[in-house]
Amino acid sequence: MTGGGELLPATVILGASRGIGRSIAKIAARDVATVVLVARSEAHLEAVAEEIRSAGGRAVVFPIDLASRDASKQLESFLAEYGLFCDVLVNNAGYGLRGAATLLPIADQLGMIDLNIRTLADFTLRFSPGMARRGRGGVINLGSVASFLAGPNMAVYYASKSFVRSFSAALSQELRATGVTVTCVAPGPTATDFLDSSGAGRATLFKILPKLSADYVAEQAWRGFRSGRRLVVPGVSAKVLIVIATVLPNSLLLPLVSRLQRRKSDLCPCGSGETSAKCKCSSLRS
Template sequence: MNTTHQRQPKKTALITGAANGIGYELAYIFALNGYNLVLVDRMAEKLAEVANKFQDELGISVKAIVKDLSIKTSPEEIFTELQQEFIKVDVLVNNAGFGIHGLFNETNLNTELEMLQVNLVCLTHLTKLFLKDMVKQGEGKVLNLSSAAAFQPGPLMAVYFATKAYILSFSQALASELEGTGVTVTALCPGPTESAFHERTGIAGAKQVENNNMMDAATVAKIGYRALMEGKTVAIPGFKNRLLAEIVRFTPRNLVTKIVKNMQEIK
C-alpha cells in the first residue's frame, strides 16, 4: 500500500522596514525557521540584496515590495498585491519606523507628519487589513515594534515617544480583544539598539546613546521572535530596560520628564 505524505505549506511572515537593523535580523530569524518572507522597505537596492541573499542561502521564497510607507495608500497597495498573488500572511511584523530629534517648535512638520504616517497610521492600517483573515482562520501572530520610550514622555523627541506609547497601548488592547481566537499580538519594546536609527534621527551624540551599552539588533530580534512565538503581550529586552519601565510607574511624572530631557540632550 502506497502512502503519500503531503508536506505542510510553509508559513509566510510579512516584515516592514526589513532592509536593515532589527527588521533585517527578524527576517533572518524567520527565514532560518523555514518561513517564506514578504519584505517591505523603501530602499530598493538594499531590499533586493537582502531578498536574494535569503533565497540563495536559505532556500526560501522571498517577495520584495518596494514601498514608501509614509504614503497613505501603501498599506492597501501591499494588501491588494498579496491577495492578487494568493499569498497568505501568517505573521505580520510592523517594524518600520523612525524618529526626529529637537524642540517640537523647531522641528520640521512634514517630517513629523511622515513619522506619524509610518509609525502609527501604516501600522494600524496593515494590522486592520491582515488581522481579519487571521481571526477567520483561527491562527496568526502580529509583532509591533514599540520601544522602551513608550513608558514615559520624551522631551526633544516628543512625537516619536508618543508614537511608541500608542503602539504599546494599541498592542495590549488588541491582545486582550483577541484572547481565545488563536491570534496573538506582541509589542517589542527595546531600549537604544545598535543601528542606523540614531544617525537618521540626529541623536547619535545624545547622552542617552553615548552613555548606554546598546544591545545589538540581532539580540533584540531573537528576544522579540521568542516572545512572539510564546504569545507574550509585551517583551522588553534587557534587565535595565525592564527595571526602568517599572520604576517610571512609581516616579512622579514631572521628575521622569526632566530626567528623560537631560538624557536626550546632545553633549
C-alpha cells in the first residue's frame, strides 16, 4: 500500500484465475510493471500471482464476486489504496450454458447476461473515461466467434457475445482520437474449462472443431491490442467459421447450428418431455 503521491499504471485482468485470463495475465506481466488479478477464488488468484512473481513480475490479487453490483467501484477503491490506476482493462470474466433456452434455468441464463454483458459494460464504462483523459491505455474484451451468428441451443451465450463485439467496435470508434485502444478478441473453441462447465464440449460442433490453446489466444490478443487492432480473430478455423456465417443464409445456418449443438439425450424444447432423439415434433425436423 502507498501513502499517497502519483498513481502508477496497472493492467487489470477480470477472470484471471484460469483459462485465457490466466494466460493473458502472465503475458501482460512481462510488458507492464503491475498486473492486478481479479476473480472470485483467492486461492486460484494467488497461484497465478505466484507464477508471475516467480518469473520476476509484480502481481496483486483482488478476490471478489464480479457479479456484485458494486464490484467495479470496490476495485477502483482497491487500486487507489495500492497507488495504482487502471491503464489496461481485460474483460475476460464470463460463462456459457448449452441447452434449449426454454429448458435451462432462467436464473442461470440471466446470470450469464449479468456477467457477460452488465459486468463487462460496468467495468469498461467506469475505467475508460480515465483512460481517455490520460490519453493512453485501453480495453481488451474477450468475445467469441459465436458473436457472428445466432446460436440455437446456446442462445443467450451467443447473444451476449454479439453485444461484446458490437459494444467494443462502437467504443473503439468513439475513443479513436484519444490514444485509447479497444480490442475485441473473437476466438473459436479453446481448450479451457469453459467446454466442460458450459456443457458445450459434449456437443458435436465443439467435438469436430479444432481447439486453440489458451496461451495462443492470449498471445494473439495481447499482440493485437498492442498493435492497435479493433478485432482479433485467433486461429484459421475461427476465420473460416466467420466467412461461413457471413455467406450462408439463416434458413440454412440456424438449423445446422441447432443440430450440431444438440445432443440426442437433450429434452426436446417443445415441452413434450421426450428426448431430441425420440420426439416427433416439427421443431426438430428442420
